[in-house]
Amino acid sequence: MFASLIPVTSLMVSTLLMMIGYGLMNYLLPVRAVAEDWSPFLISMTATGYTVGFTLSCIITPKLVLRVGHVRVFGALITLLTVSILISSLVVVWQAWIIFRAVSGFAVAGCYLVIESWLNERVTNETRGTAFALYMVVSLGGSIGGQYLVPLGDPLNTSLFIVCGMVFAIAILPTALSTAQSPAPIAQAQFGVGRLYRRSPAAFAGAILAGVLAGAWGSLGGVYTTESGFTTAQGATLLAFVLAGGALGQVPIGRISDRTDRRYVMIACGIIGMLASTFMFFLSAETLYLLYGTAFLVGSMLYPIYALNVAHANDRADPSEFVTISSSLMILYGLGTIAGPLVGGAAMEIGGPRGLMLYLALGFFGYGAFAAWRVWHGNPMVTPEERSDFQAVAVPMRGTDPAGSFAVDYEEEYEPNVYAETEDEPEKQA
Known part of the structure; x- marks a missing residue:
């Protein structure tokens, strides 16, 4: 059973790293926003930017995959994620964060689509349940682990933002260096x-x-x-x-x-x-x-x-x-x-x-x-x-x-x- 999951190992590693970064980002940004004394409504405005980008990506990303393929799209989206979190530490203005969060939401949704369509094609009917259960555990564990990185740093400086960007950047390596064949377009x-x-x-x-x-x-x-x-x-x-x-x-x-x-x-x-x-x-x-x-x-x-x-x-x-x-x-x-x-x-x-x-x-x-x-x-x-x-x-x-x-x-x-x-x-x- 586990031998049949070897073809998606690199994809699972990339998913784990991406979700660690996601968990860190998703907790770090609200904590920093509260520290900046933004009101809950202003913070919700920046969060809405994320959900708008997330929803648009569900429509646009399949078109991008059709043009250039899974690996290139995944690499581009991880780059957007890295840039969005790093620039959020440099420009701490709620209006700008709406845009930054929209970019990150677009990238996260796109990564989900690429990962899940890739995983769905690489497994068989016999291993599909096990593969997606493992995917759920990896997603959950990575997200929770990322949240626990926040207490290890100071949200008021750039250190945690840099760590988050580094984790996102590393997430592309297992998939980019994998010899596994890319799946068919979404x-x-x-x-x-x-x-x-x-x-x-x-x-x-x-x-x-x-x-x-x-x-x-x-x-x-x-x-x-x-x-x-x-x-x-x-x-x-x-x-x-x-x-x-x-x-x-x-x-x-x-x-x-x-x-x-x-x-x-x-x-x-x-x-x-x-x-x-x-x-x-x-x-x-x-x-x-x-x-x-x-x-x-x-x-x-x-x-x-x-x-x-x-x-x-x-x-x-x-x-x-x-x-x-x-x-x-x-x-x-x-x-x-x-x-x-x-x-x-x-x-x-x-x-x-x-x-x-x-x-x-x-x-x-x-x-x-x-x-x-x-x-x-x-x-x-x-x-x-x-x-x-x-x-x-x-x-x-x-x-x-x-x-x-x-x-x-x-x-x-x-x-x-x-x-x-x-x-x-x-x-x-x-």
């Missing part, structure tokens, strides 16, 4: 947002709200820990518990959702997430270990719900629509991540750092409430034979489907799906 995305809504309004709204929640926490979690008076080590640990919860929570949520109507699981995730976020609002550094446990529970609801939306939408789609629907969910999720930091930053302006937790609680409530409304007004659940498999998604914030694939355009016709959450006949795909 297919161009074809979006069908209207078709997605007709198939599954619950997944449509759920993807947006999942993006709102993940975008708000991913962008402002570091601000929450810093302004709440935690040390950088305590803040890194809290963020790590959220990520760990996101990774481990996908297992029980996936298994339960494969055995029942996924909308019931959506409702449960919304309720648990709302209660955990509300409870976390009342906790502080004085109840540190209880806070860590609650953060783990929040993360276990926060990140798996995107994959839950994908699985639910696929349950109610025809096989020819799977990748188109995944692409549409990706864009809706990206739009949610753009809105999430802005509204979350405003909530922190009004209610202080704990306002973020009330904002998350409200988002979880909306997620569960809409799913409950669809249970009441939608079609019956699909049969076990028609239900698709739940696919875990690597954390942190993602905008791609689990395999990193993009939609292609289909010409074939299909029969109407009786489980689509609409009474109208679906139109044929162009």
